[in-house]
Amino acid sequence: xxxKLTSKQSAFCRHVTSGSSLSEAYRKSYNASKMKPATVRxxxxxxxxxxxxxxxxxxxxxxxxxxxxxxxxxxRKEVLETLTxxxxxxxxxxxxxxxxxxxxxxxxxxxxxxxxxxxxxxxSEDIKNELERRLGAFIRKQQTNDLASKxxxxxxxxxx
Numbered sequence: 001x002x003x004k005l006t007s008k009q010s011a012f013c014r015h016v017t018s019g020s021s022l023s024e025a026y027r028k029s030y031n032a033s034k035m036k037p038a039t040v041r042x043x044x045x046x047x048x049x050x051x052x053x054x055x056x057x058x059x060x061x062x063x064x065x066x067x068x069x070x071x072x073x074x075x076r077k078e079v080l081e082t083l084t085x086x087x088x089x090x091x092x093x094x095x096x097x098x099x100x101x102x103x104x105x106x107x108x109x110x111x112x113x114x115x116x117x118x119x120x121x122x123x124s125e126d127i128k129n130e131l132e133r134r135l136g137a138f139i140r141k142q143q144t145n146d147l148a149s150k151x152x153x154x155x156x157x158x159x160x
Contacts, residue, residue: 004052012047017060022048076108083110
């Protein structure tokens with residue numbers, strides 16, 4: 001696909017993405033040496049309102065963010081390698097390093113809590129029935145335990 005931007009517009013986008021102000025990016029991309037500062041600001045603003053330029057700046061910023069994250073945050077493989085080295089004693093560890101590795105592992109989904117909570121909506125009648133069922137099971141278990149204890153006493157065995 002052919003670029004919708006001129007080379008100067010592309011340069012402007014790159015300068016804006018690399019942190020230059022709009023006016024500064026305009027001066028670096030265009031011959032603005034004889035322009036008044038107000039004119040440079042006006043032209044830079046007009047250029048940023050161009051849909052093709054704005055879209056390109058947004059795309060370049062997203063790409064730069066992805067690259068930054070990939071370079072600065074350990075990936076899943078690196079976290080696993082670090083945890084393995086810690087486990088084998090190949091890596092000097094302290095509590096901060098262990099905690100940081102643990103947090104990265106959680107962020108990558110390597111360490112998961114396997115407790116699941118059901119968020120299904122239930123009526124008060126359903127909850128009441130569930131509580132009665134569980135309470136009945138608990139009482140039956142207690143009665144079984146009490147009966148077993150009484151049998152132990154009956155047959156002359158000490159209680160556990």
